[in-house]
Amino acid sequence: MEHLANQITLRGTLASLPQFSHENHGHRFFRFLLEVPRLSGAVDILPVVAQEEILNAADLSAGEMLTVTGQVRSHNIRSDGRRHLLIFVFPTKILCEDGEPQNAVTLEGTLCREPTYRRTPLGREICDVMLAVPRAFKRADYLPCILWGRTAQETAQCHTRDKLRVQGRLQSRAYTKVTEGGSEERTAYEISALSAELLSNA
Secondary structure, rough: OOOHHHHEEEEEEEEEOEEEEEOOEEEEEEEEEEEEOOOOOOOOOOEEEHHHHHHHOOOOOOOOOEEEEEEEEEEEEOOEEEEEEEEEEEEEEEEEEOOOOOEEEEEEEEEEOOOEOOOOEOOOOEEEEEEEEEOOOEHHHHHHHHEEEEEEEOOOOOOOOOOEEEEEEEEEEEEEEOOOOOOEEEEEEEEEEEEEEEEEOO
């Protein structure tokens, strides 16, 4: 089932009040950022795009702590003649409640390209995969995942069309993009996997 193949729960602090994003099939959608601290002390700043009815039920105020449950979604846009993959959280429920920070993602999907295995300059093993996670109406979300250590080694042996279950967290990562006009500071969003399991393709 689609909703079981893509689940995320976040608990963090509302960084700013939601702003109108777009309208689709008569529904209005709003975007806001949620700040979710890691155990390391770093903070992930994650985009959330919510339907107006979901927001109205929560009655948000800036700076308060929220629990967001829903799915990780992707959307392809064209800008400057190039395609960009937008990653965001699509909530089915938002609650105003205090508690420990939380960032938990479970995905089940199909590898849509060969894994990329590499080592950092310090020798840390990394494997990058792109997971196609099914959505309703025969659509899919294309979600980048990064795996580490032994999990990276094992996943590097997988191939396109293999099915994986990945558990981890959604993270934000700042990087510098060098362009013809100079360098730009950008933010990438990806699932940092704690575990990955190869599923039967049957």
